[in-house]
Amino acid sequence: MHFAENTAAKVVKSLMDRDHELFIFSNSLTGTLSGDITWLDADTGHLTICADSRGRDISHYSRDGRLSFDIEVKDDDGGAEIFNFERVSAITIKRDHHLYEFQCQLPDSVLLNDNRDAIRIPFILGMQARVNCEVYEDELNIKGKLRNLSIGGCMIDIAIEDSAALRVDQVIPRVLIDFPNGTSISTKGLIRHIRPFGSSTHAAVGLQFIEKDHALDEHLFHVVAEAEREVAIRTGMNPEAGAGSPLFIAGKKEKQIMRREAQDKAKHANQPPMTRGVKELAKQLHIILMFLKNQNTFPEDTLYDCVDTLLLLVNKDRKQLLYALSLLRNEAEWVRHAIQVTATLADFMIGRDPHSPYIRESVAGALIHTMGKPLMLGPQLPTLKANMTPDQKTLLKGHTTTLLETLDTAGWQPSQLCRNVLENSNERLDGSGYPNGKTDQDLNDTARLIGLIKAINKLMHPRNGAAPRAPLDAYRWVSDHDEQYDKALLVEYIQIYGLYPIGCLAQFSRGFLAWIIDTDNKGMPTRVNVVKNLAFPNTAISTELEAHDFMQIGKFEGIANPDDYDIVLKE
Missing domain, CATH: 2.30.110 (Pnp Oxidase; Chain A)
Known part of the structure; x- marks a missing residue:
């Protein structure tokens, strides 16, 4: 045309x-x-x-x-x-x-030829179709949206955290494309490229359709022709094209999905700078993984940009940062754990000596110390989200070795301080850790500190079906295992973060639940965001109160588990 x-x-x-x-x-x-x-x-x-x-x-x-x-x-x-x-x-x-x-x-024109010389139809101006990629049969499915389509393949848009399970040249056993009216295409795909998309909270995945039969080719020809007609109408390329394609008229199922999405979408426009900074760190870790996994290159500049950003946030307002870290609750587990542990490590070390020459490289190592886990994703370990079998847990203990080997293959050699964190963050004083079973004589103060921080962080978050512990219970568990962790560091940790850390959910005697925003020198809450009245459990509230107004919600009783009350920390 x-x-x-x-x-x-x-x-x-x-x-x-x-x-x-x-x-x-x-x-x-x-x-x-x-x-x-x-x-x-x-x-x-x-x-x-x-x-x-x-x-x-x-x-x-x-x-x-x-x-x-x-x-x-x-x-x-x-x-x-x-x-x-x-x-x-x-x-x-x-x-x-x-x-x-x-x-x-x-x-x-917006209609261009793809690498296989077929017309590529962009899905623009409200055109959409949903995509479900069955990465591993009955194990892992990734949902996305169609961004363009041709006879030979398509480009899909997925959440960037879902890209951890994908790599270039990987075969996707089943790619299901659902159009708004209920028409669908099911085929096998081969990943040709992956890259950050737009503002990089998403990833663009290029798929080639493979092992097609004649019936599928005919169906694709029909769907592509309909999509081309729809583009012509929406862009005004062909005013005489007539009515739009029925493919893009939403059926009952699509309307229900759209309503649910509209209700679930978070409003990011009003995020405070500290929250945006923490979310940006999470995004950059996903991008580092994407390049390390798919291009065999390690983006060192990106890592150290993250390091400097995190150190800036700690020095700017450490309490705001500690609260913002709680907003990572819904992030991928390996990212959430890495950033929260690293921020605590940086805060701890800066509090001791803000001019220490060990801080920057230790923070660099801590930021990527869990990246070996998504690098191990495959048929034997299809996801990091589900409860793992004993064999999968044993397999995952190789993540440190996997990361170091991948970095070596990519030609990047971490500094000695950075490598110390990468190699030793999962070791224990009594030799019960991994990967090398080192003992207290082999572990310096930084390795002992990050090991302690990691243990407390794991205990205070749900993990492999185990409910999170309250801070006091987590501290008690670590204290009871003093053969593994440095007790002097535990005492120092409690003195800094207290029994009721910022970002925890507080319970008050009159039935109110509130997120802790600030604490005093004794570790007691002084400012909270009230989010639920248990007398009216279906009513959402968000009210900040200072200590002198706590009489409205009763006496502070302790820490509650958000999952018990279906509460999510709002951004």
């Missing part, structure tokens, strides 16, 4: 009228560059983007006169739609020290 106007430019113009962000990306780098559209000629498709390189080598982003970028558009309900433009013709001009201008020529 030939269209007189530049429909790609027309789509971009419509996006510019909405709340949007533009991210320039490179398949070889973890970080994106934020850009702004400063000029668009909707008739010719001439587009100008300005971006700050932030000291990065711009040649990694603009190669062979081509530029790739995502435009992420925010929905009114807090969701996002991502539009992808790859290898757009561009001239790069340096305007200032770090400021660059990219003069781009958009393609005439």
Whole structure:
């Protein structure tokens, strides 16, 4: 088909009228560059983007006169739609020290050929289909949304934490695509590429359809033709296309899913800076894993950016940080544990000596010390979420060795201080730890400290079917196992964080539950966020109170388990 106007430019113009962000990306780098559209000629498709390189080598982003970028558009309900433009013709001009201008020529149409010379249909302007990838039969399913479709494959958008189980060239036994009206496609897929998507809270996964039969090919031809017709109508490419495709008319099931999603979407716009900082750390750990696993490269700069960010947050307001760490409760377990343990380690070490030369490298090691776990995901260990069998628990103890071997293969050698944390964070004083069964004579103060912090953190969170312990119970358990942990460090830990740490759920005598935001020098709560009145369990509340107002909710009685009351810490 030939269209007189530049429909790609027309789509971009419509996006510019909405709340949007533009991210320039490179398949070889973890970080994106934020850009702004400063000029668009909707008739010719001439587009100008300005971006700050932030000291990065711009040649990694603009190669062979081509530029790739995502435009992420925010929905009114807090969701996002991502539009992808790859290898757009561009001239790069340096305007200032770090400021660059990219003069781009958009393609005439949003319909482009893929690598197999088939028409690729972008799912844009509200077009959507849901995707379910059965990674391991009856074990692991990953849900996502369709971003483009051709006869030969598709690109899907998944949560970035779900990308931990995927790698390039992996065969997906079953890819199920469900359209809003109930039409579906089931096929086998091969992962061709994975990269961070948009603002990097998502991952883009390119799939090639494999082992197709004639019936599936015919079905794909029909669906792609219908999607092409829908794009033509929504973009105005073909005003005479008639009615839209029935594929995209939501049936009863789709409407129910959409209502449920609208209710569940978190509102991120009002996140305080400390919360955004902690969430950014989690996102970057997922991206480091993605590149280490799929490109056999270790993005050292990204790791140390995370280290410096975390140290900045500790020094800025340690109590706000301790509260923000609790918001990681719903993150992937390996990420939650790594960031919470690392932040506590940094806070502990800075409190002792803010100028210690050991802090930065120890923090670097702590941030990635659990990354070997997702590197081990496979048929024998399909997920880290479910309760594990004894054999899987034994297998997982090899995560330290797996990480060190993977780093070595990628050509990255950690410093001696960093390696100390990577090798020894799971060792115990009595030799009962792993991977090498070291004893107290082999473990320095940092290794002993992180071992203690890890033990307390594990005990205070649900793990393999075991309920979380209250802080006092966790401390008592560690004290009872003083052959494994340094008791002097435990005493020091309790003196710093108290019996009622920030971020725990407090229970009050008049039936109120509240998150602890701040404590006094004796470790008693002085500011809380009241979230539930047990007399009215179905009523959601959120009220901050200072200590002098606690009489409204009664006497402080102790720490409660949020899971017992179906309470989630709100962002």
